[in-house]
Amino acid sequence: MTVKRNKKAALTPYYETDFGQAYLGDSLELMKQLPDSSINLILTSPPFALTRQKEYGNKQEQHYIDWFMQFSKEFYRLLADNGSLVIDLGGAYLPGHPVRSIYQYELLVRLCREQNFFLAQEFFHYNPARLPTPAEWVTVRRIRVKDSVNIVWWLSKTENPKSDNRQVLKPYSDSMKALLKNGYKAQMRPSGHDISDKFNNDNGGAIPPNLLELANTESNSYYMKKCKELGIKPHPARFPKDFADFFIKFATDEGDLVLDPFAGSNTTGYAAEKLERRWIAMEINEPYLDGSKIRFEEEIDLFNTAEKINGTTQKV
Known part of the structure; x- marks a missing residue:
């Protein structure tokens, strides 16, 4: 695998691999450069609508839905007729109260009623290793159980998006x-x-259920180890590669085009690369995008290590 690094420039990839391109910038603007009906799958975990501000730029709940709807117009335009939009959304509590926000459901209604998406199916992304949060309600006052599930909306432009559960059998x-x-x-x-x-x-x-039990072992990944070694601050909110693998296998074929408009550390692009799907990643934060190149250097690193063990220093 080759990773070609480009200097930052308008409308050119920040870096490229054999199957994909990563772009630095506001995806709302970058997506306008892509042609209609050109994407087979949009797979993303956008910044969540949290009540407390995080470093990766989440929006406050009261502004979140209007903010996201701007992107949904481009999503709808870009998707092929049989394409899919998969959104992984974390939940939130109302500020200072042990009751839940319903922003995910309000967003779903607007996406379906205003943007004409169909709800193909809802999924639940369960991480059994998640910490017992929110601490105030779970570990301090002990009045709630820990929040271990993200809601995942699988949306489509038509009633018949491309999918095949034979590709994700357990x-x-x-x-x-x-x-x-x-x-x-x-x-x-x-x-x-x-x-x-x-x-x-x-x-x-x-046939798998719509409850995806995926422990996030990213802390032991090559990406995390290399970030620590190089002194690079990793993206703080990464979803597991198995999550991306599932939907890419389920909703696309080899050669299809996958887009992640909120790429972060670019787990989606990395999974697509491994599955020989073309991919486009967009990220507004340059340090996160720069660090994401590490994911694609793992094979090169392993190859060079093997060459050294075999008594040669040949590089790729």
Whole structure:
């Protein structure tokens, strides 16, 4: 894999790889340079509408929805007719109170009613390793349980976005393996569901639920280790590569084009690169984008290390 680094310039990539380009700037302006119906998947985790300001530039809740709707117009224009928009959104509590904001739902309604998106399906991104927050309500006053789920909206321009759950099958459970081995008698279940003999078919794996249990092990990643080694401050809000992998496999084919307009450390671009999808990343914060190049240098680093072990110092 090659990473070509460019000097900062208007409308030119900040850096390029074999499959993608990363751009520095305001994605609201950058997206205007892209042609209509050119993107197969927009996959992003935008700054959340939090009640406390974070360093990565989150918007306050009361302004968040209007701010995001500006981007949604470009999202709609850029998506192919069978394309998908996947948005990972964290929740928030109302300032000073142990009750939840409903901003994610207000945003969904406006995206569907005003921007004419369809809700293809809702997902829930569950991180079992998440810290017990918000501390005031969870660990101090002990009146709430920890918040471990992000809501994920899978939206589309039409009623039939491209998708294939055969690309994201999970390993069968032991009980299902036993059933496939020993057979299952077709019968009516107590719930009223008629289970046919097709239930015995081995389809290569189980269809996953819309609850995505993905522990974020990013703290042990090459990106984090290299940031520490080089003295680079990593992006503070990264989602796991497995999250990006799931939706890229599910909603795109090889060669399709994936866009992340709030790229951060560019997990989306890195996952797309590995899956041989073309990608475009946009990030307004230069240090974050500069640091994201580290993700694409891992293979080069591993290759050079192997060459040294084999007694040569040849570089790629």
